[in-house]
Amino acid sequence: MLTFAHLWCFAFLPLPWLLRLALPAQQRHEVSVRVPFGSRLRKVLGQPGISPIKRTDWEGAILNSLIWLCVLTAVARPQWVEPPVVKEVPTRDLLLLVDLSGSMDQEDFQNSAGKKVARLDAVKEVLSEFLEKRKGDRVGLVVFGDAAYLQTPFTTDLKLALDLLAECEVGMAGPRTAFGDAIGLGVGLFDEDSDRSKTIIALTDGNDTKSHLPPVEAARVAAQRDITIYTVAIGDPTTVGEDKLDEQGLKDVASEAGGKYFFAADREHLAGIYDELNKIETNQIQTVSHRPRTDVYYLPLLAGLCLSILNKAWLARRGRRNHSSHQRHHHIRVNPVTGEMEVAA
Template sequence: MIELTHPWIFVLLPLPLLVRFGLPAYRQREDAVRLPFFAALAQASGVAVRDGAAVVAHRRMALVAGAAIWALLLLALAEPVRLGPPKEISKASRDVILAIDISGSMDKVDFPGPDGKAQQRFAAVQDVVSAFLESREGDRVALIVFGSQAYVQAPLTEDLDTVEALLQQTEVGMAGPHTALGDAIGLAIHTFEASDIDERLLILLSDGNDTASRMSPINAAEIARDKGVTLFAIGVGDPKASGEDRLDMEALSALAARTGGEGFFAADAQALDTIYQQIDAQTPRAQDTLRWRQREPLGYVALLLAVAVGVLLLGVFWLGARRRSAT
């Protein structure tokens, strides 16, 4: 499909005719033979004396070629473009950060799997998070892992396959044996600062209480709230355990509530999967779609045709002049 960017330019199409018939003819003085008896000669012949004028006759070919060149020049100024098929691009409308606990306690094999058999806590989290990532099309996702320290494993990206691959390469204990909840939230806030998207969602998965943070989890949650970050905390540990392995679900829920989010307790893999569905229901994704069509400019074609017509006309005149001179 071809479209003109400035179709109104064709209002100038009749301009040469207006100039030809609307403006007075151009007069040019030329030398002539002076006759001393010119007045008597004119009187004798009965011709009235007046200013002389010679109208140059234009060839029909020149008129046609001139009209074609003028029309082609206007066509080039109108900027014709060839439109490609319509395309749609989905643009991320929400940023999601997954902050996953990989402290030493996540190595325990006591988390009920889908088949009822106990499996490693972190392995269960990996499986469910992988399924969660498969439904994140349209979101940008980042991965933070934390133990004694918090690290950005994958920055905010729409390449969810890479995020999942990095998650599968993560192992328990890589960030230290302890749990730094506050530092993980603080690192997530810092990661969100590189984003210009308003909807920011932080999903925190942990099986222990805070034992190693330099930043207080409460202060981190308040800063997150001020920065427009909504926190959902998911507890995957044993609330009845003690020490490093104890899950303080009350504290996790309180942190989430400070940001307008919610805390969840995942008793098994199925419950963990259901939690993700609940989070999606509470924060529905509004996907932005960009529609566009490729535009190929064609104005140069009209200019080339105008030049070709002009060169052809000059060539015809030159050949005609040579023939006349030869005869």
């Protein structure tokens, strides 16, 4: 679509005609050669005088009008507007905390095919389905064991997040659980001045055995920065020792950070938890569009230049043709008998 950045420039279209009316051209009559028998020459030639070489008025008006229109069109800055380019703007920063401690290797979950798989494999499978629905979010991934590590920084490339999640293995971050340190690392990853919603989803099957920062204290810091934490407990609540499931601690973390606690006994429960999270954390997609503009002012400018060159070339050719016709006039001589001027053949 063609548009003009300065459409008001076309208001100057009648300006040359207004100037011509207000400031008419000065008429000057200059004599090139004075001869005492000029009137006799004109009488013999039968011509009132030498007329200047000129075109008819309508030809000049049309050419000059077209040139002026081309100049005004270029000054108005014509632009070709391209189809809109739509971009999705993230409305939420979603951080996943995934426990990679040794107990995540227990095969007490069933996958979608009904086969017994490790807890981490079930988490990967359900997380993949969950992330595919998070279009419009920025997703990050933190894994933790003896310490917490950033696996994926915040990104809108969900495929990248899924690929890096698939590379996670049990024990790669250590056998124990530093849940509090993982929350602390996650809190530091969020932009404090961002208007996006900030959410953490933590998946763990054990109590905190290695953190320097207690999980509840880390949750309080998160709440102060408007970060919501949802905790998902994975494991057997009857387990004792270091691998026991600290349900109360996970409930306290979720409560401190304004989130909710969930317990996943098997893959079906885990999938149901993500369905509920999808309802709680409604996925709002904000889009912005931009229509690229390309300046094409050079086209009318080029057209005006071509018209001006053609105009000058036409005038030069017309002038040479008229000059040749004047040179073909008969010569004037004085009759020796009568003393009168006459045109010689």
